[in-house]
Amino acid sequence: MTVKKQEQYDVVVCGGGLAGFCAAISAARHGAKTCIIQDRPVFGGNSSSEVCVTPHGAAAFHAYARETGIISELLIEERARNHAPILENGWTNSVWDMTMYDMAMSTPNLSFHLNTSIVSVMKNSDRTISAVVARVANAETEITIAGNIFIDCTGDGIVADQAGCEWRWGSEGIEEFNEPHAPLQASKDTMGNSIHFRAKDMGRPVPFQAPEWAVKHEDPDYFYKQGRPFQSLHGGYWWIEIGVPWNTIYDSENIRHELTRHVHGIWDWIKNKDPEMKHKAANFALDWIGQVPGKRESRRIMGHYFMTEHDPANKTVFPDEIAFGGWFIDLHTPGGLLAPTAEPASAEGYAETSEYAIKSYCGPYGIPLRIMIAKDIDNLMMAGRNVSVTHAALGTVRVMSTTALMGQAVGIAAAYSLKNGIPLSEIPTRGIKEVQQILLRDGCFLPNVSNEDPKDLARRAIVTSSSEAKLVGVGPESRGVSGLKERSKQPDARKAEPLNHRRGQLIAIGEEGLDAVFICLSNPTDGVQLVEAGIYPADHIWDYRVNTGKALATTVLQVPPGVDQWIEWPVQLDHDAGLITGRYVRLDLMANPHVHWYTAGTFEPGHVSSFEMGKGKMRRYGGTLSFRVEPAQSCYGAMNVINGVTRPSKYTNLWRSDPNLPNAQWIQLSWPDEQTISCVELTFPGHLLHEYHVYEPFYRDPQCPRDYSILAWVDEEWAELERIQDNYQRHRKHQLHSQINTTKLRLVIHATNGDPSAAVYEIRCYS
Template identity: 50%
Template sequence: MRTVTERYDVVVAGGGMAGVSAAVASARHGAKTVLIQDRPVLGGNSSSEVRVTPHGAAAFHGYARETGVIAEALIQDRVVNHAKIWEDGWTNSVWDMVLYDMVVRTENLTLELNTGVESATVEDGRITRIQARTWGAELIRDISADAFIDCTGDGTLGELAGNPGRQGMEAGSEFGETYAPREATPDTMGSTLCFKTVDTGALTEFHAPDWAVRYDDQRFFADGGRKVPHLECGYWWIELGSPWDTLYDNETLRHELTRHVLGIWDYLKNRDPYWSPRAATLALDWVGQIPGKRESRRLEGRHILREQDLVENPAFGDEVAFGGWYMDLHTIGGLLKEVAEPTTANQWGDPHAASMGSKYVGPFSIPLSSLTSQALSNLFFAGRDMSATHAALSATRVIGTCASMGQAVGVAAGLNHGAENVGDAAMANVAEIQQTLLRDGAFLVHVANRDPLDLARTATVTASSSALVTGVGPSSLSHLGGVDYWKDYPLFPATGRLERRTAQWIIRGAGQSLDTIGLALSNHGDSPTTVRACLYPATDIWDYRSNVGEPLASTELTVPVGGPTWVDWDVALPSSGEEVSYVRIDLEASPDVEWHISPAVLPGQIATYEDRPGHYRRFGSGQTLSFRVNPAQRGYEPQQVISGEARPHRSTNEWRSDPAYPLPAWLQLAWGSQKTIRQIQVTFPGHLLREYHAYPPFFRDPQTLRDYEIQVAGADGWRTVVRVQGNTSTRVVHTLETAVTTDQLRLVCLATNGDPSAGVYEIRAYEDPVCTRPAYAGHEVAV
């Protein structure tokens, strides 16, 4: 056995998506960082060893997908990966290699695979060093550092260092949580083992071993919320936890889960009346041997995130990350219980039933105090070992949210590792951390760009043209590039039948009147019918309150038999305020009437339906329902790119060129005086509307600019300083070899990846290089 001594600024323990995001973020901000991972691949539960596909806020909320480090990886995976995404089991090594490539190419970052933390030394309330063993190399690493980040999932580093931790479910009385049990228990949500099949093209047999669990009752699956959507790969509900401990009994659970996987496949292959004929040529190709954990130990921080923090979504002063999954509280015991999870049992049984109820939350903010130790002055944590109750963890434990937290603590550690008390320094510098996260491409629900160094914020922005919002109809062309419903998941409604109250968000241009709104409706009944319509203001696209006081206008729309027919309403709204804003048109339930879904999606304008009284939920997977407006609204004006938000939220926050004019198009910043510019960052649309699962192989988002130039104005006219070809990234950073002095800067949009309009969410300009460079971008050619 050999021992080596190493010194770093920041140590990140755990190489799942929280750890990868933390390590990359820390290193990008100049901290000498080491990432320690106890497995041979990165990605944690999302890796090819476990194969749980990355979930996040976009599963339930339009334009809510996580950006930053995880977005870079997910976008690149779709660009280079040949595989279609199937839930729980599809993941191949292309994803592993994308993560490996990202980490290896990151300066200041050292990667140590097959290396696990075994001990920690604490002096005066501060971790000074850890010992980690590299298996297969007979090597002990003695590592000292200024700051430590626990992304192990199990809270292993924090436990070794003596940070207080929690396991199980808190009593409802401890934090006043609705979804907590009356009495505290040590039980946790279970772990899942995935599998994958292959179509051999010939009849195949499968015989389960004697030690496999035998299944014979179809009702166990159909009535227990255990949907079998397809036979390609595994299912989340192959889950076991209690009476075993997901931490200490992990190996026992692995074997027990293997018994159940083989037994479930045996049933589907050989005895299920529906699936067996369809499995005739399928063979079991892979069975995972690493259980995907949902929950084990949670470390206590300065704030314990609670159920109420998700439901009420307070604007934490130290907000550094966000989530948007629902409170996904699985039945304790998993396969050993009659019902896997009451919510899903309800969903699968009745597609029109209200699903999740008050468990449907977000997007919600996560504070730095829930990721920072109170007991140890230089320990952060991110992922499912964060400081949260069992109820709150049910919504924060998904991979996208874990990555958002990981990037946050990576920035916090990277910027503050040299302080005497790193945790206190980070909490004191939270405003800088927030602005740094936004600059690095992350998103915060309650925080906008207020970066004093960003020269673009003081510019006047103009463009060659701007798209107008006239609406979309049942026959409008889609420019989504093949992004469709994620078929593995229950996305309601599937049609526009008004079986529930339904609403559509519409953008209003600054200072414009709104005279007429038309809706494309069909009446499937035998006689004309009326539908009540109301128009309300909407603060943002996630303002899900269906009852928000008195409407701006209301009427009864008469819908003739047949259709689709454009039914117009003279709303006669006077000029709006000086800001671009949303209104929401609501139609009350009328089951004979269908509000037609458009194949096109108007950027930033989505629909909802009422899933419970007083509360809306995203319609389908982010559809736009057919509408038209008069006059056309100026919803994509150039000034949107310096609104402070780099995605649709309180506005579209997007400039779009007029699709009637062929590219090239341009977007221009102008100042009243000369500015010195060394670095330009641009954020393009794409990869936000729907979850990663909806995106096909080799996908390049049509909205993302493919070829472009950046030009500066001088005495002799415009001069090109950057030229890029083949871009697929939504955030790009260009650092000029030498700074330029100019009073005008122009982005020339030469070609998109398919959209007839060029689009930009945000543009930034800096005198000095402060933006971190993303891992993947287009090819810069000589100018």
């Protein structure tokens, strides 16, 4: 006997991967009675402990481009709680699952059904869904779940398909949109599914015998000449992937079985046949093999806009921007393990200056809401890999951290639509400004939108501070904890690399003018080397144009033989010469492979570097390059906290206290008239520079304030409103116990998680 139940919600989210989870959390937080339906026992989709794909995003290719909002809350919390390291793939454990579960349990207005699959869709008109019918596994229970708005985050577009929406499958031909990555002819082929494995070093020799049904690998060229590298003996090889000739939806079980056969065969090759690897792997034993294939591509649902590869490549500015991306246009070869080679980037050894790398590098770019609103159903949205994009554009928007941003945006848009009675199709025009401001207030970042919230009282304040750091510069000898704790695999460690390509270092400009710059170089030859140098304007930290405009200064530097040499360039630039306070310039050295430019021993906040990859484009380069400036630049001023941007972009956008002074350092907002304040919202630095998987266990970003107080000037003295201890989250909202009438508000940072400077990106105040 099947038990039948009925439930009613404002918003019904189908699919509990990162897109669906963030959609449900955001809708519930904004007052919508929300339900999330997930067909697996855990949240997280491909990121869960069942599949173990590390969430990737824009920060893999762009400094300070890590995704914030709900996904950031989750990943910061996971690193602070988890004892386990995170490698490239295959290393997710149940701490991540439980971090998500904890958030779901702690969110008012949110209900969920795990182990529950959508079996059918009910409609009350041609253009409106009334309910979905779901079946609970192992419970003989069927639930009809009604809602006002439905969000399809199933990946495969199950709800949209059953509701009759138009969708696409496979690759568009080049003649349709003239996309650089499109094939000559349209194709039904898709990227494949992957499973991961994990291996463990046992400290002693461990034998391995493959089962008879394993694939037999005998040819080393299959790995070494066809783009299938052994990144780590611990596992996590994304290229264990199969799609064509199987259908990624209907043949998922066949694909899982074939992938399992290949894992055993690949491990057999490593352990018993590869001349080099078998010695390295002698002490390793298989620890885990995934049995839930992670999908990359299937249905793409048509929305109110169809995003092509040209949009991320050209950084199209959309009026309805609600998320951003920055992964490269990553299109895997159909067939995976059955294809002649793995995907192109791997096949060419992840070259950074090849023709393929140049045309694939993109972002950070904005993503429009319209690709997430179904054109055929009035109350259906979607987020994740099933949004309205071409196959080529999917190559960049499909990664999980990007889909999480899409999910948070559609959840907010759905709640806003219901609260204000605006149809979903009209949100990109009638409600977009409000949705964008809500996203920013909730900790998200939009490349082309800043805080313009008229309710934010802080925007009217005069901001002062106890002290202010100045940019002096950093060198090979510099040490610090700004960004990451030092790890040998990270680009923060001291190194000097030849100038094989043009290289550039951004420098934030204060009010002082720029008399001289100093660059730490080495010349291992016996003679003087000449290096062309220039200082150029830069629109923002991701301005990757080689030619950004007329040079502010140029010279030819003479570098004598020797190491660790600080070469002085007296540039004598002022604002009449083109310097702009509150913007960056880029210090470029042209190619000369006989000269080496040192990376600094630490990362200077907001100061990123790049190198020329070809065809007039730059791309991210390591950490901060070694440079010094005279005079020191006042680029970390207190007024930065109300400029509307919560990470480096056109400027540092950060207040930092003088690192030579002890805590407690403070920053203060003052108004000419008394303000009524009931809520204070803070955005701290940290967790922006690199991707999540490079952060170590139990990580708490040193830049993030640990202990702090919020005080108000009341009755001619400072009254403490809040005192927070042991913080490590970057975005905090404090609802005060009662409203306070005051003309001054002060944030006092008593201790950070390690950085000598107190620092804040944004302070907001609301009545």
